[in-house]
Amino acid sequence: MIKKVIIIVLLVASLTSCVAVKEYEKININDPDMALSDKKADRNTTTFHSYREGAAGANGGKTGGGCGCN
Amino acid sequence: MNFSQNIVLPFFLFSFLIGFSQDSADVYKKRVLENTEVDFLSSYYSQDGDNAAVSGGFGSEELTDATGTVIVSIPLNDDDILTIDAGISAYTSASSSNVDPFDGNKLADPFVASSGASSSDLWGNVTGTYTHSSDSRNDIWSAKASVSSEYDYFSIGAGGSYTKLFNQKNTEVNVNLNVYLDTWKTFYPIELRSFANARNGFDPFIFDRNSIIGNQNYNPDFKELDSKERNSYSLGFGFSQILSKNLQGSLMLDFIQQKGLLSSPFQRVYFSDVPDSFIENFQLADDIERLPDSRLKIAIGGRLNYYVNEVFVLRSYYRYYTDDWGIKSHTASLEIPIKISQKFTLFPSYRYYMQTAADYFAPFESHLSTDEFYTSDYDISEYTANQYGFGVSYTDLLNSFNVWNLGLKSIDLKYNKYDRNSNFSASIVTGGIKFIIE
Numbered sequence: 001m002i003k004k005v006i007i008i009v010l011l012v013a014s015l016t017s018c019v020a021v022k023e024y025e026k027i028n029i030n031d032p033d034m035a036l037s038d039k040k041a042d043r044n045t046t047t048f049h050s051y052r053e054g055a056a057g058a059n060g061g062k063t064g065g066g067c068g069c070n
Numbered sequence: 071m072n073f074s075q076n077i078v079l080p081f082f083l084f085s086f087l088i089g090f091s092q093d094s095a096d097v098y099k100k101r102v103l104e105n106t107e108v109d110f111l112s113s114y115y116s117q118d119g120d121n122a123a124v125s126g127g128f129g130s131e132e133l134t135d136a137t138g139t140v141i142v143s144i145p146l147n148d149d150d151i152l153t154i155d156a157g158i159s160a161y162t163s164a165s166s167s168n169v170d171p172f173d174g175n176k177l178a179d180p181f182v183a184s185s186g187a188s189s190s191d192l193w194g195n196v197t198g199t200y201t202h203s204s205d206s207r208n209d210i211w212s213a214k215a216s217v218s219s220e221y222d223y224f225s226i227g228a229g230g231s232y233t234k235l236f237n238q239k240n241t242e243v244n245v246n247l248n249v250y251l252d253t254w255k256t257f258y259p260i261e262l263r264s265f266a267n268a269r270n271g272f273d274p275f276i277f278d279r280n281s282i283i284g285n286q287n288y289n290p291d292f293k294e295l296d297s298k299e300r301n302s303y304s305l306g307f308g309f310s311q312i313l314s315k316n317l318q319g320s321l322m323l324d325f326i327q328q329k330g331l332l333s334s335p336f337q338r339v340y341f342s343d344v345p346d347s348f349i350e351n352f353q354l355a356d357d358i359e360r361l362p363d364s365r366l367k368i369a370i371g372g373r374l375n376y377y378v379n380e381v382f383v384l385r386s387y388y389r390y391y392t393d394d395w396g397i398k399s400h401t402a403s404l405e406i407p408i409k410i411s412q413k414f415t416l417f418p419s420y421r422y423y424m425q426t427a428a429d430y431f432a433p434f435e436s437h438l439s440t441d442e443f444y445t446s447d448y449d450i451s452e453y454t455a456n457q458y459g460f461g462v463s464y465t466d467l468l469n470s471f472n473v474w475n476l477g478l479k480s481i482d483l484k485y486n487k488y489d490r491n492s493n494f495s496a497s498i499v500t501g502g503i504k505f506i507i508e
Contacts (some may be wrong), residue, residue: 016260020238021312026305028316028377033385033407033415035374036310036320041461041482041502044137048498052117053393054425054450055399057304057324058371066193067223067254067300068335 102203104146106507108476111139111157113501119448119494122165122180124259125336126355127434127446129180131494135161151201159193166191170260171334171352172276178352188257188336193220197227208235216250225252225295233308244318250361256335258292259355265292276349285345288354290452291439297363300330316377317428333361339444340435359445361430365392371401383407396429397450405459417461417484427452448492459486476505 021029021033028034037060038046074411077169117129134333139157146152159191164182167189172180176185183189187411202211208233216227229248235241258266264273282288303326310320338355340346347354380383384406391399404419410416428445461484482502489495 001421018133021315022238026312029312031195031320031377031383031407032376032455033383034377036318036375039463039482039502040109040111040141040504041484041500043111043139043486044500045486045498048115048496049423051451052449052496053399053423053427054393054395054397055367055369055389055401057306057326057391058322058368058389059369059370059387059401060322066195066218066225067220067252069257 071207082245085296098374099148099205099207101145101148103143104150104256104506106145107141107143108505108507109139109141109143110503110505111141113137113498115496115498117494117496118494119490120164120181121434121446121448121451121493122168123324123337123359123445123447123449124165124168124336125171125180126340127448128353130181130183131160132164133166133417134501135159141285149203149205153197153199153201155197155199157195159195160190161193162190164189164395166336168352169257171306172260172280172349178350182354186341193219200323208239209233209487210235221329222255222257223252224255225250227251240312242308242371244310244462246304246306246308248302248304248306249300252302252330254298254300254335255330256298257296258294258335258358259338261288261349261354262290262292262358266294267292282354283348283350285347287345290349290354290356292357295330295331295333295335295358300328300332300506303329306412309416310446317373319374322369322371324367324427325496326369328365328367330363332363332365333445334447337445337447338357339437339446341437341439342435343438343440346435356439359447360443361445362443365395366487367391370403381409391425391500396427396449397425399423403457408462412467413465415463415465417459418464419457419459419486421452423457424454425450425452448494451492453490453494455488455490455494457486457488461485472508475508477508478505479504 047058049057050061115135117131117133120200121127122129122131137157137159141153141155143151143153146293167184168180169188170377173182173184176182190440195216195346197214197216199212199214213230214228218225227250229243229246231246233242233244254386261276304324306322306324308320308322310318318462335358336360339357339359340353341356344356352464371387374386376384388401389401401421401423403419405417405419408416430445431451432444432446434446461482464481466478466480484500485496
């Protein structure tokens with residue numbers, strides 16, 4: 001599973017790494033809703049997931065600190 | 071570890087390959103942050119379920135939590151930003167209250183909250199982050215330190231990251247490292263405390279006042295925990311790429327190593343091969359949960375965002391997670407921001423989550439006393455969860471609304487409803503207001 005993901009990632013990345021969208025062409029990419037991260041207002045939702053679920057990481061959220069035990 | 075090498079090596083190789091295509095031309099140096107920004111965040115969370123870990127996987131999980139946070143980002147000069155993030159959280163918890171179910175006036179019962187001291191607590195956190203960007207804005211360094219505290223838990227953290235932009239800022243790679251050093255104040259279930267280690271005896275405050283029902287020879291073989299520290303070390307790699315004028319994606323890979331006391335000292339376990347003892351309706355613990363003192367977590371996630379048109383954006387996310395406790399998990403989410411006007415955006419969203427159970431999990435009264443590790447914490451059981459959300463955002467591009475010298479930039483409000491297939495549900499309302507200081 002992981003190997004497949006890595007292969008796909010490398011394939012996609014190698015196909016696209018030569019693409020260079022110019023700064024003046026990034027008006028849509030720079031739209032706030034296109035950000036590759038959660039909004040700050042979503043932070044407490046991500047924290048509750050990390051406390052109530054077994055999985056954590058790879059989402060910009062907490063990776064440690066705090067017991068989350070209540 | 072072969073698995074780690076197989077993942078990390080391609081990331082580094084790829085970073086070097088990308089590095090050859092970086093732009094070297096001088097660019098206009100704009101301030102990284104023009105004005106001081108202030109974010110006020112708040113949330114109200116509530117949950118309920120029937121599988122409280124404090125009472126061994128059987129009992130009320132009712133909990134409410136209110137959180138308030140202030141984040142201030144201050145531009146120190148053209149290149150540097152200092153961010154102070156301070157938050158406080160207040161919770162009430164039915165299950166935590168039953169660490170001592172006999173300290174209130176109510177009937178001792180796993181589905182009834184006790185009114186004692188453990189029924190509520192405060193959590194506070196302060197994090198400072200310093201970020202420096204190079205003149206070209208192609209190199210970004212950051213360092214942070216944090217401290218958080220609650221009644222039975224204290225945590226200090228430190229971390230840093232380095233981000234490199236290439237390919238006319240179309241490509242970005244990132245590496246980050248975080249360390250958290252945590253310390254427990256161990257509070258055990260009240261009925262076990264007087265049996266700890268060599269102190270074999272009955273606490274008169276409990277056992278003289280209450281009669282034991284069922285097995286009257288209650289005599290748990292309880293040993294206190296050796297360690298009170300929990301340390302977490304995480305190493306993360308990120309890669310993001312603009313794929314076209316309307317499409318961009320990112321990949322994240324995190325390795326998290328935890329060491330020390332990874333169980334919760336006040337979560338009970340009931341053994342199937344030990345006769346049951348009760349006071350009123352509350353079953354007396356056979357032991358607390360016992361878990362290994364090491365856990366390696368690996369998570370790989372990806373985001374893909376597509377700008378459909380001036381109205382719609384598609385925001386997708388997927389994560390695969392695995393750890394050496396036997397949990398494997400898939401997370402997928404889709405959010406579709408809909409711009410209904412220049413100022414208002416709607417945010418319908420859906421999130422799917424599933425996980426397998428940890429090797430050490432078994433339901434209420436299913437473990438054997440001969441097991442080495444055991445827990446009945448349903449947070450690490452097998453389940454699937456669905457979350458439906460809806461939000462609205464207001465953006466004031468011209469900062470036309472002012473409070474003192476704070477100019478309003480945006481307001482966000484969101485509601486999420488979360489349901490597991492194992493008798494657990496939660497909801498959270500979050501709000502955020504961003505101001506800039508003019």
